[in-house]
Amino acid sequence: MVLDSRRLAAHPAFVRSSGRSRPTVEHPSPPAADDAVPRRDEILVERAKAGDVAAFNQLVEAYQDLLHSLVVRMVPDPDQAADAVQEAFFSAYRNLDRYRGPSFRGWLTRIAVNAAMDLQRARRRRPASPYPELEDESWQPPAGDDTDPERLALTGERGRVLAAAMAAITADQRAAIVLYDVEGYDYAEIAVMTGVSLGTVKSRIHRGRLALRDLLADRMELLRG
Amino acid sequence: MSSPPDRHAAEHALAIAALQAGDLTGPELARALELRASCPDCSALYVDLGTLRSAVRAMPAPPRRRDFRLTEEDAARLRPTGWRRFVGWLAAPRSSVRPLATGLTTLGLAGLLLATVPGLSLFGSATMLSAPESRDAGWRVDGEMATGAPVETDKTVTLAAPSGPAATAAPAGAPEAPAAEPVPTGGVAGSGSEDYRANQGATPGTPTPTAGDQGLLAGQQPFGPSLVALASIVLLVTGLSLFAARWALRRSGG
Numbered sequence: 280m281v282l283d284s285r286r287l288a289a290h291p292a293f294v295r296s297s298g299r300s301r302p303t304v305e306h307p308s309p310p311a312a313d314d315a316v317p318r319r320d321e322i323l324v325e326r327a328k329a330g331d332v333a334a335f336n337q338l339v340e341a342y343q344d345l346l347h348s349l350v351v352r353m354v355p356d357p358d359q360a361a362d363a364v365q366e367a368f369f370s371a372y373r374n375l376d377r378y379r380g381p382s383f384r385g386w387l388t389r390i391a392v393n394a395a396m397d398l399q400r401a402r403r404r405r406p407a408s409p410y411p412e413l414e415d416e417s418w419q420p421p422a423g424d425d426t427d428p429e430r431l432a433l434t435g436e437r438g439r440v441l442a443a444a445m446a447a448i449t450a451d452q453r454a455a456i457v458l459y460d461v462e463g464y465d466y467a468e469i470a471v472m473t474g475v476s477l478g479t480v481k482s483r484i485h486r487g488r489l490a491l492r493d494l495l496a497d498r499m500e501l502l503r504g
Numbered sequence: 505m506s507s508p509p510d511r512h513a514a515e516h517a518l519a520i521a522a523l524q525a526g527d528l529t530g531p532e533l534a535r536a537l538e539l540r541a542s543c544p545d546c547s548a549l550y551v552d553l554g555t556l557r558s559a560v561r562a563m564p565a566p567p568r569r570r571d572f573r574l575t576e577e578d579a580a581r582l583r584p585t586g587w588r589r590f591v592g593w594l595a596a597p598r599s600s601v602r603p604l605a606t607g608l609t610t611l612g613l614a615g616l617l618l619a620t621v622p623g624l625s626l627f628g629s630a631t632m633l634s635a636p637e638s639r640d641a642g643w644r645v646d647g648e649m650a651t652g653a654p655v656e657t658d659k660t661v662t663l664a665a666p667s668g669p670a671a672t673a674a675p676a677g678a679p680e681a682p683a684a685e686p687v688p689t690g691g692v693a694g695s696g697s698e699d700y701r702a703n704q705g706a707t708p709g710t711p712t713p714t715a716g717d718q719g720l721l722a723g724q725q726p727f728g729p730s731l732v733a734l735a736s737i738v739l740l741v742t743g744l745s746l747f748a749a750r751w752a753l754r755r756s757g758g
Contacts, residue, residue, distance in 0.1 A: 330583075332579040335574060339573045340573065343568065347565070347568040351566055352563070357569075369578070372574060437559065441560065442563065460557055481525070481527055485518055485527075488521055488524075488557070489517050492549065492552050492556055502555050502556065
């Protein structure tokens with residue numbers, strides 16, 4: 280019975296249906312007025328285009344957590360990830376006149392993904408030590424209501440093990456997995472963002488998952504817990 | 505190179521990964537389902553991939569420690585105005601300055617080459633002629649070749665010569681200009697000369713009207729090689745200046 284429910288949880292249909300709409304810290308449940316956010320963004324963009332830095336900073340405030348949580352999973356070194364996010368906001372401000380809609384969030388995300396991938400390509404020859412904060416408490420999830428120390432330790436250990444494995448696969452595979460599994464973008468959206476074909480996106484995700492499985496073959500029990 | 509069993513295992517693993525992602529349809533789906541049912545390792549892999557997928561989703565992200573809001577200085581640097589904007593464009597890593605400078609320099613060099621190499625003085629000879637005038641010029645050359653009679657070579661030569669003090673100074677209707685070396689023009693103007701003769705009722709070997717020649721000569725003067733050379737030098741200097749400015753700005757960190 281346990282196995283059945285596990286399989287059900289892993290089934291694509293189940294996972295997909297519980298995909299992007301699943302409320303998380305990064306993606307809170309969508310508000311009732313779904314187009315209020317794009318409207319607000321458009322107004323702020325127009326003001327920022329006219330030279331209102333405060334308006335652009337309101338957009339930064341709205342999206343910096345989202346971009347950071349995306350990029351920090353794509354770039355193993357948190358300092359480099361922060362640099363990539365900063366560069367993404369700089370680039371967005373510099374190229375604001377080129378923004379044509381319809382979604383500022385999508386446009387910004389694309390810029391951030393490109394910034395993260397550019398940064399990783401540039402530093403490929405000088406790799407930084409991956410995830411220097413693995414021993415740091417920052418990888419611990421927020422305590423919340425669950426204060427059971429054993430459970431917290433288990434969750435933290437799980438995060439560290441998985442993060443180390445993610446750092447060991449290729450940057451392209453990592454980006455595709457994060458965009459698909461964590462951020463909930465579909466194959467076509469990822470293909471546009473990363474500038475590769477749909478088949479390449481699928482291949483990167485499949486091969487990346489297989490590589491993760493090879494790396495974590497003896498830790499699967501920990502991840503199942 | 506992987507051995508055949510390894511290759512098979514890798515192919516099976518990819519099929520299971522695609523099955524787990526829900527990417528298979530038709531016969532591929534049936535094969536992968538059969539594989540999962542018949543192979544215990546494949547079945548275990550299928551479960552593990554699902555587990556990994558869920559774990560990746562739940563993976564915590566380190567908290568953000570930096571505020572990414574722009575300062576006024578950032579904004580001024582990122583969207584400069586006036587001459588700072590031009591300087592920024594020159595120094596930007598992906599600006600269009602480099603291809604532009606390359607294009608200008610290439611055009612300048614090519615123009616200089618065309619204007620200065622003697623055998624390539626295209627701008628002063630037949631290419632400057634309009635179609636009827638070209639046929640006119642060819643008519644005379646053809647006439648000479650057909651009859652074997654010496655035509656008024658100096659006229660033909662004068663027409664073909666790109667420029668020169670004598671040609672420039674010659675007033676309309678002036679009978680002679682100092683002879684220069686003949687310039688071959690037949691390749692350009694040879695075709696269709698028979699038709700032209702027929703239409704005009706002219707006799708081969710007869711010298712042609714000179715009024716058009718004089719007009720042609722008058723119109724030819726402003727487009728001599730010197731103008732091409734001058735334009736080429738301007739392009740070359742502009743291109744090299746862009747290269748130099750960009751190099752200096754990038755070197756200084758601007």
